Amino acid sequence: MSEPDKKPLARSPIAPALPVRVVDGWEVSAARSAAPLTLTDVTPLAKVSVKASARGPAETTIGVRFGRARRIDAGDLVVGSGPGEWLVIGGIGSAPAMTEHWRATTAGAGELVTVLDLTHGRAMLRLTGAHAADALSTICAIDLRDSVTPDGTAFRSSMAALVTDVVRDDVGGVRSYLLHCERSSGQYLFDAVLQAGAAFGVEVCGLTT
Amino acid sequence: MTAPMRLPSQPGEVIDRTVPLMFGWNGRAASGYAGDTITSALAASGERVFSRSFKYHRPRGILTAAFDDPGCTVQVGDEPNVRAAHRRLAAGMDVRAENAWPSLKYDVKAANQLVGRFLGAGFYYKTFISPQRLWPAYESVLRRFSAGGSMSVDARRGDYDKRYVHVDVLVAGGGPAGMAAALAAADAGASVLLVEQEYDLGGHLRYGGAAELATLRELRDRVAAADAIEVLTDSVAIGRYEDNWIAVMQRTAAGVAERLVKARARSLVVAPGLIERPYVFAGNDLPGVMLSTGVRRLINLYAVKPGLRAAAFIANEAGDAAVEDLRRAGVQIAHVADARRGTGLVHATGRGGLRSVRFSDRTVEADLLVTAVGWTAPTALASMAGDRPEFDPGAARFFPTVAELPGGIYCTGGLAGDGSLDELVGHATAVGRAAATRSRVGVAPLPHDPHPALFHGPTDGFVDLCEDVTSKDLATAVAEGYDGAELAKRYTTSTMGPTQGKLEVVNTIAMIAELTGRGIAETGTTTWRPPYAPVTLGALAGRTFEPVRYSPMQPWHSAHGAKPLVAGAWIRPDHYGDPAAEVRAVRSGVGIIDVTPIGKLDLQGPDVAKLLNLLYVNKWSKLGIGRVRYGAMCADDGVVFDDGVTGRLAEDHYLMSTTSSGAAAVWEWVENWLQTEHPEWAVHVTPVTTSYASINVAGPKSRELIARVTDVDLSPDDFGYMHVRTGRVAGVEDSVLWRIGFTGELSYELHVPGAFGLHVWETLLREGADLGVRAFGVEAQRILRLEKGHLIVGQDTDGLTRGFSAGLDWAIKLDKDDFVGKPELVWQGERSDHPRLVGLATVDPQLVPPEASQIVAGGEIVGRVTSSRMSPTLRRSVCLAQLADRLARPGTTVNVRLPDGRTIQARVTDGLAAVDPDGKRMRV
């Protein structure tokens, strides 16, 4: 075997806005925007799925219930993405460590727990700005008012006719949503959100680390 | 263009005299002001005729001066059927009359009027019957007489948008009651969406006198100041659906052509006001015959004088107010006939426009006749919520039966009853407050004021002006036995036209009631089918949201001339220019294909083997770690549903693959059996289809190529056919390799973490350049598998094909305790008369019978070709077919009928594989 010396380059399914740079092996956009509404491709973030039974012992250990998202000490975001199903979002390249961590954490739960790295299986976007909900309400039927889906809410629904996971994850008091879907439809969702945000002056902003 | 009918400035006028606008009317230059409707601008310049009618091509003028004015429908550029009495004038509009040729003034089809006495109800049903052969010719002429505007093949689709809204209270109707209800609801803490069909809030206050205008200003100011109220004007609630899902058509919206707003409201307040009802008498369609509200709109909103000399037939205060407006506008009043005092209206006459009106006591010359005979309650939204409106004969109109409405539906304003402006506002305020809390507390019903019941005079006139249906047509229908409201409406088409019955429905029901000697209540109710107002297909469609899926290698495919194949949501390379060459490359060297869309499910847990045993027809208990097995799934009716290979990666860890098109269905299928039949099994299912980029490397040189990019031991002894390994590929960790052979060649299917897909793909092409590696597409893969005789579920099988008809005899294990579809397969196995999947070789090897060619014997269909191609490898045609059992023995010659009618012969082959029947190539 003569293994090629070229280091593998990881790519998001979403074509990066120019200019482009490489961060921890991922090709990302270096574009910057100070617009009031920004859309960022955050696909390179580590995404680890944890599965157990709904309302079972592992859920107690994990401490986040379905429909909520909570940031833990490591800075990772633990999302209760389904009954007995969590998605943990962490920094670029941290998936192996996160996988180990969650396997270890849930090992003693006394039930089947499956921890799987889904970093490569999902595309993820972040839409940030005061009008983020207004933009999304053109493509999503869920009630996005604070009284119904406040910061820290997680849900799965249809967005622009695509099954999408949504996490309300405000940034510094500014309304912000993480949206993720199957990797193969990443560009589609990105384009749909961009179009939805056009009336509110959305701009693409590269991933900052 | 002069404007002889334009009045001096009116207190409530909505036109901006500082902004003149030029436009075209039937090719001539015309002008108006900003704020004018197309109709008001033309009426100001003295125009009286705006269209020709549907059937008789009679000239028609203004009736209501609002959206549903049946005579004011025009073509604007490439847009047909524009409501000219509503659509605001825009500079440069190209406005043309519809239904008129060669011109509005001289329409040759007006000849239909001469034969009108023969063209009555059911005319077409009674004629052109024989000789039957002439009917198609009649029909094509008849079609040319159809009404309406013209479509344009080049019309742009335009930008339409949608929006979801969640509100506590949606108020449909922005008149005084709607505004008051919205304000009260907002005061009670509710979020409110206030929807008004006109360009401004206010309803009838807009064309009222000084007192009304003062109230209007006050209410508008308060609404504008209320943060919790969002106002949509030029917008109509077109439908109320289950659980208060309300569709609002926003006809004017910033940045887009139109927008469909879909609102989920806790409460719905229906406050649309009332629609003025026309009166039926001979000559009631002459230009110059108007409703009182039409007259008031023209004078007060648009400063247009509706005529020079007016007669009036009135039965209510709206009529009084219209007469007063006419006086103020300087219109000569020829006569006011007050129906409340028993005076009757007999008929009106004129040619091309009103000339004279005959009342029961006199005949007067006039070019304008105002009628004010009563109201229609637009109960549409309440009806759509299940309400069945009831007729109150004393008030001569229908009312919603509020008590029977489901929770969260309220009615107010004229729809709910009568009263002074203050009383109506008071009722609406109470309703708004109740709606905010979804209670019915504190709402006292409004009284119903008496109103004379006036529907028609002593002469026959038009009941439906859109459809040219007369009262005589209704009489004919009833006399012929179409004596129920629905039958008579269907027979005459009354209420079926573009105004959707808003003006016609009550008159129609009242007359049928009278003709049949039944009461109105007994005859029927007003039915309203959504949409309440006409709505463009563009708005309903909105933007196109059709998700598409691409593999990580798509940039390479696009750059290398791949012809796209739309496969469900996936866009895949069908080929890169020469599929036959792609096939030869695989058979002789090595090729790579992007098979990312293959469905992949990660299965983990101690009970996975049980699950596999249940869902597949074959056995899974003894699959070793590192091994891969083919499996087929059937549904409980025994019909083949999907197939694929599943590999065992670790003790309790499997990776299942499915067909590309079946990926979503199989995932759901697996979850269904786990969740509903076997919740006790410990299995976790995670779809990982796009976690991996999947590349099949196929061909005799595939091992040599893979060896250059991986540290996995590829020696045949260690990594044999139907084995799976994990390792590093092209520097990418956690890659899965399985050795399988859909193409019939030595091949490795690589599943690498998705983000590295393009890297691995390009690495393979670079590293294999000297081996002649070539990308191949779906078409080449189809040929390769067909040469090898591998079936495609859904192509070589259909919705009735059970396991034994799919060549799966070897896989089906009926001795298993249970699996999905088992009983039917047991019974199928007991019989031997089912169709078989066979290979066919045409006697003339150069003839390729197209797929779906039928196999016939003795005049009967005995099978069909399911797959066929010219084989680049064998240089002859290869086919699979579904064939009757009795003909399925190898060597049997069958007749295949080609689409061109020729019949050719083909022989059933021994086994399905034409290339490498012994399977040596994939096992090397």
Next chain:
Amino acid sequence: MVRPLTSKLSRRPVKKYSAVNILRQGITRAPWAPVLVPHELRGRYDVVIIGGGVHGLATAHYLASNHGITDVAVLDKSYIGSGGSGRNTAILRSNYLTPEGVRFYDRSMELYRNLAADLNFNVMFAKRGHLTLAHNDGSLRTMRWRAEVNKLQGVDSEVVGPAEIKKLVPYMDTSEHARYPILGALYHPPGGIIRHDAVVWGYARQVSARGVHIHQDTEVRGIDVAGGKVTGVRTNRGDVAAGTVLNCTAGWSSLISEMAGVSMPVETFPLQAAVTEPVRPFLDAVVVSASLHVYVSQTDRGELVFGASVDPFGSYSMRGSLEFIEGLAGHVLELMPSLAKLRLLRSWAGLCDMTPDFSPIMGETPVQGFLIDVGWGTYGFKAGPVSGEAMAELVATGKTPEIIAPFDLARFTDDRLMGEKGAASVGH
């Protein structure tokens, strides 16, 4: 046009419909003979037909005209044609997938083609050509399959390409880059449209004239069975004895059969349809896209009539949904983008009794004398005449005609499902 509304029409009624009689009637103002004659509900009839739609009325018609049986009552809980007969999109075709289906529907087309003369009522059949679009490989293969089966049965069908489609329907977007590119279509020249109400009224008029009783607003609330044999029905207007009872209903067919103790493999789904404002003629052919769940035709009046597939869940509710018209409009514009400014005027729903193999159920049941003509899914209207003809023959002779034999109820237990299931997504 100066005759008062209530004037009495007292001259001798005109019976036969013809151009001459139209002229005569126009001049003399003699009334037309009534289409429907009211009768008292009698206590017994030889035959009771439940359902006053095209199936029930056609059965009554052929019972009378082919077999001389007129002691018949047709009962409808509402007005005639108020169910599926008045709610369908009036498309006629015979390009089915199975030889049995093709033969059956082709006989129906033949009866339809001659129906105007047969009934002396212009049912306005318009042969327009029928296109079923294929947007992918698989459906193109199914279209070829149908074409080949059709040809073998002598039915005119062929697969045509995008260029031919564009010629037939200039408004169609046949570009390769459409989201659902059009790869080809099954072209069926004999297909067309008809005035559905006229078919109902035409049959009713003939049936009435022959003395058959049509009872509207007569709801069947029970069916009497004794010793495995039907003996009569109970209605809101009284009980009726009858030795033969036919269930010719759609939407409520399970409920009616249940009254006789007969279970059926049927689930009822709403099917919605919609119509636009009239515009000048621009679309000749009937266009169907099974993948996009839409079919479109333009009536003689200029309206576009749209239909779709049944709703995604079973229900007896006919309220209709917004998502239906949204999806419909989207799919119409995928096919013909230049129609965006055309306005939808009305939408409605009907009920469809779906069977597991997308084929009807016709013939005898375990209850002697209780016959069924049900399970008409989305394809009942186009089968009205042939069903009536065959069911009438069954009633009159006691033998199941060969043309409907494959559609019997026993096929579900005997494993003889119809092959229409072979290509389940075949359109309307």
Next chain:
Amino acid sequence: MMLLPCPWCGPRNVTEFAYRGENIARPDPNTADKATWRDYLYYRSNRAGWEREGWFHRAGCRQFFSIERNRTTNETRGVGTPDGAGDAAHSGDSR
């Protein structure tokens, strides 16, 4: 748009769900005769009233659950998951 009360996600637009039909118990595949098995495959009650049926929240939590629905009015009640977890009530468009 009808709302369907998902036992996990709460009321959601019905278009997010896939309808699975009447809840019908699967007969024992080893003892069922043809009539029994085909009754299970093909025959339906098709009641014009309350029926317990299966739904799948395809665009949401991806859970299967059963619910009673009045097939004439589309009202729903008695939602539950196959394993008995989750319970909610919803009166829908109750009149």
